[in-house]
Amino acid sequence: MLEGLSNSLQKALSKLRAKGKLAEEDVQTAMREVRLALLAADVNVKVVKQFVDRVRERAVGQEVQQSLTPGQQVVKIVYEELTDLMGGAEERVRMAAKPPTVVLLVGLQGAGKTTAAAKLALSFRKHQHRPLLVAADVYRPAAIQQLQVLGKQIDVPVFTLGTDANPVEIARQGREEAIRQGADVLIIDTAGRLHIDEQLMDELSDMKAAVPPDEILLVVDAMTGQDAVHVAESFHQRLQITGVILTKLDGDTRGGAALTVRAATGCPIKFVGLGEKIEPLEVFHPDRLASRILGMGDVLSLIEKAQETFDLEKAKEMEQKLRTAQFTLDDFREQLQQVRNLGPLDQILKMLPGVGRLKALENIQVDEKKFLHIDAIISSMTKEERANPSVMNASRRRRVALGSGVTVREVNQVLNQFEQMQQMMKRLTGGKKLGRRNALAALKSLGGLGDLSSGLNVPQVGTPTGASRRPHRKKKKH
Amino acid sequence: MGLFDKFRKGLEKSREAVFGRLGRLFQGRKLDESLYEEMEEVLISADVGVETSLWLVERVRRLAREQRVTEAEQLTPLLQQAMEEALAENDPAMRTAASGPTLYLFVGVNGVGKTTTIGKLAHRYMQEGKKVLLAAGDTFRAAAIDQLVAWGERAGCDVVRHVQGADPAAVVYDAMMAAKSRGADIILCDTAGRLHNKANLMAELAKIRKVAARELPDAPHEVLLVVDGTTGQNAIQQAQAFKEVVQVTGLVVTKLDGTAKGGVVLPIVREQGISVKWVGLGEGLDDLEPFSAEWFAEAICRPDHV
Numbered sequence: 066m067l068e069g070l071s072n073s074l075q076k077a078l079s080k081l082r083a084k085g086k087l088a089e090e091d092v093q094t095a096m097r098e099v100r101l102a103l104l105a106a107d108v109n110v111k112v113v114k115q116f117v118d119r120v121r122e123r124a125v126g127q128e129v130q131q132s133l134t135p136g137q138q139v140v141k142i143v144y145e146e147l148t149d150l151m152g153g154a155e156e157r158v159r160m161a162a163k164p165p166t167v168v169l170l171v172g173l174q175g176a177g178k179t180t181a182a183a184k185l186a187l188s189f190r191k192h193q194h195r196p197l198l199v200a201a202d203v204y205r206p207a208a209i210q211q212l213q214v215l216g217k218q219i220d221v222p223v224f225t226l227g228t229d230a231n232p233v234e235i236a237r238q239g240r241e242e243a244i245r246q247g248a249d250v251l252i253i254d255t256a257g258r259l260h261i262d263e264q265l266m267d268e269l270s271d272m273k274a275a276v277p278p279d280e281i282l283l284v285v286d287a288m289t290g291q292d293a294v295h296v297a298e299s300f301h302q303r304l305q306i307t308g309v310i311l312t313k314l315d316g317d318t319r320g321g322a323a324l325t326v327r328a329a330t331g332c333p334i335k336f337v338g339l340g341e342k343i344e345p346l347e348v349f350h351p352d353r354l355a356s357r358i359l360g361m362g363d364v365l366s367l368i369e370k371a372q373e374t375f376d377l378e379k380a381k382e383m384e385q386k387l388r389t390a391q392f393t394l395d396d397f398r399e400q401l402q403q404v405r406n407l408g409p410l411d412q413i414l415k416m417l418p419g420v421g422r423l424k425a426l427e428n429i430q431v432d433e434k435k436f437l438h439i440d441a442i443i444s445s446m447t448k449e450e451r452a453n454p455s456v457m458n459a460s461r462r463r464r465v466a467l468g469s470g471v472t473v474r475e476v477n478q479v480l481n482q483f484e485q486m487q488q489m490m491k492r493l494t495g496g497k498k499l500g501r502r503n504a505l506a507a508l509k510s511l512g513g514l515g516d517l518s519s520g521l522n523v524p525q526v527g528t529p530t531g532a533s534r535r536p537h538r539k540k541k542k543h
Numbered sequence: 544m545g546l547f548d549k550f551r552k553g554l555e556k557s558r559e560a561v562f563g564r565l566g567r568l569f570q571g572r573k574l575d576e577s578l579y580e581e582m583e584e585v586l587i588s589a590d591v592g593v594e595t596s597l598w599l600v601e602r603v604r605r606l607a608r609e610q611r612v613t614e615a616e617q618l619t620p621l622l623q624q625a626m627e628e629a630l631a632e633n634d635p636a637m638r639t640a641a642s643g644p645t646l647y648l649f650v651g652v653n654g655v656g657k658t659t660t661i662g663k664l665a666h667r668y669m670q671e672g673k674k675v676l677l678a679a680g681d682t683f684r685a686a687a688i689d690q691l692v693a694w695g696e697r698a699g700c701d702v703v704r705h706v707q708g709a710d711p712a713a714v715v716y717d718a719m720m721a722a723k724s725r726g727a728d729i730i731l732c733d734t735a736g737r738l739h740n741k742a743n744l745m746a747e748l749a750k751i752r753k754v755a756a757r758e759l760p761d762a763p764h765e766v767l768l769v770v771d772g773t774t775g776q777n778a779i780q781q782a783q784a785f786k787e788v789v790q791v792t793g794l795v796v797t798k799l800d801g802t803a804k805g806g807v808v809l810p811i812v813r814e815q816g817i818s819v820k821w822v823g824l825g826e827g828l829d830d831l832e833p834f835s836a837e838w839f840a841e842a843i844c845r846p847d848h849v
Binding site: 105 | 592683807
């Protein structure tokens with residue numbers, strides 16, 4: 066996410082990074098570019114002005130000039146100010162002292178309230194809460210059905226009174242229903258509305274009075290332009306929102322809204338939504354996003370993700386196998402599976418420091434199907450073949466290719482990768498040190514990453530193998 | 544209410560919130576560099592984008608020199624002229640089939656108002672006495688099909704649909720067959736919202752397009768990208784990506800009333816060369832109107848009291 070802003074900001078700052086001494090001119094040029102990068106990313110004009118002024122002031126100040134690496138120091142200042150702009154530390158949802166906790170979702174049409182409601186319900190369920198969804202959007206055709214379908218998917222009850230009922234009444238009765246059912250979190254999905262629509266804004270105020278919410282979350286489309294400020298401000302004025310959910314951040318938006326909304330309202334961004342698939346919303350970490358924007362990676366999130374999905378027992382077992390060189394194709398597959406569990410690979414990759422700056426990885430499209438192919442190939446082998454791939458002669462390879470519906474070439478590729486990996490393991494366990502080059506090769510062939518280069522749409526690295534390959538889009542030059 | 548007044552009313556907020564600022568900016572000011580700089584900032588904050596804002600300001604500066612303008616107040620008509628120039632290539636006409644049914648395909652990212660746009664257009668064409676058929680090609684989002692069916696009922700036209708999760712290309716195919724046998728004039732095809740950087744979803748769109756082209760000569764007759772008027776500079780990336788995959792032929796800008804600034808219309812037309820065909824100027828069934836570059840420029844630039 067936010068690659069566009071990330072690229073242009075890094076470009077603006079790259080000239081500074083290496084400088085031993087900073088002339089005021091250098092800072093001026095860099096700041097001009099930073100300003101344009103932020104404006105092009107839809108960050109509000111006023112916010113940009115303040116931001117650039119603050120960075121400039123600090124950049125020409127003492128702390129930078131006396132430092133040994135002034136260029137790096139400026140990058141650090143930009144990082145700190147970016148983090149600050151987005152709200153500093155992360156913020157959790159405020160829970161009611163006496164359940165149910167009431168969460169009211171508001172926002173413009175098409176911001177993604179209904180999807181966010183379902184995702185939020187899932188987040189609560191993950192933390193052992195019992196959420197109840199309330200369908201109070203009686204205006205948009207089929208909005209209630211949408212919430213019902215989503216509720217069914219994630220197995221969370223949905224309360225509705227149909228489209229003829231008054232939304233305020235729906236909220237009130239929803240709350241009673243929550244108490245009756247013993248649900249401890251009430252998530253109310255409301256109709257999208259323009260912030261200048263007096264009548265509908267009154268309705269929200271009435272709702273707020275009828276079922277005092279513990280959280281009023283404004284759902285904002287990350288692609289929103291300069292108007293994001295006004296939207297946030299007017300909703301805040303009318304309802305005193307307590308936080309923001311930023312949606313559609315998985316697009317190639319430069320996410321100016323993320324940088325603007327907090328500055329405009331002082332309300333923290335609490336969650337971000339990535340993708341239309343119903344998965345729990347992610348907690349928003351300003352520092353980590355700032356780090357990602359500046360290409361410094363987000364290792365913390367990666368580790369957390371790994372901790373959530375990796376099976377520690379299995380990992381230990383795997384390590385043992387690696388050490389004793391008993392690593393088989395079955396283990397290889399297991400490892401791939403674990404990597405896949407982390408989530409879409411292109412998003413995972415972006416969390417690694419420096420990866421964002423790799424030219425070859427720009428605009429990558431990780432072909433998730435490739436993993437399925439590997440899985441199918443390994444599944445088509447006999448037990449013996451999996452334990453000892455060296456028996457794989459031409460006729461066996463042909464059989465496996467037919468059995469798994471791929472070409473012999475793909476089977477060869479998988480076997481080659483596996484062999485490389487085994488060799489590397491031998492060397493590693495043999496105690497020899499790896500040169501830088503070998504280490505890179507080793508890293509590449511490790512687990513999922515091993516196949517990455519050929520699973521990516523990167524012409525320089527992989528050779529095209531499948532029909533699923535598409536030319537990747539040209540990047541717009543700035 | 545005339546069409547132009549509708550434009551003016553729909554764009555009232557844009558005019559007041561942003562371009563009204565220009566009017567105040569021009570008042571009693573000397574014509575100097577700082578004025579142009581502020582003008583640039585106002586344009587950027589209207590989502591016009593850095594590049595096109597610079598272009599517009601440069602254009603105004605040149606016109607001012609040529610016409611020996613000395614008063615800042617006289618810049619308003621020049622800006623209007625510059626905007627008209629930026630939108631000069633815009634062609635709002637909709638292509639129709641020489642014979643047989645005409646097929647329009649609607650694409651866009653999530654939540655921009657594709658289904659609503661189709662509902663309004665269906666209503667409009669029905670009013671004109673055409674026989675309209677809707678294809679429920681959004682088989683992904685929960686209850687999207689129900690939403691289109693509800694619009695079909697309002698407009699009084701048939702909806703061809705499968706179940707959720709079905710192949711959208713198959714829905715479009717069935718709609719074309721149904722249109723041929725029922726003698727429909729226009730097929731409006733809904734598709735699921737998709738972010739333009741998801742390659743596999745974009746490939747699905749290309750397939751729908753291919754199926755349409757195979758069954759009907761020259762179809763799709765228009766591929767309309769629906770863009771949310773509140774979207775910022777990302778709309779340009781959207782236009783670019785969708786143009787590449789499904790050869791977008793025109794734009795529908797929704798939610799241009801009330802809050803939206805709609806400035807992004809300018810860079811899309813000028814930099815991407817895609818015409819704006821329709822604009823959504825309100826929430827009512829009749830509030831989708833054909834786009835007019837002159838009216839747009841005038842409605843935004845000309846102050847209310849004149």
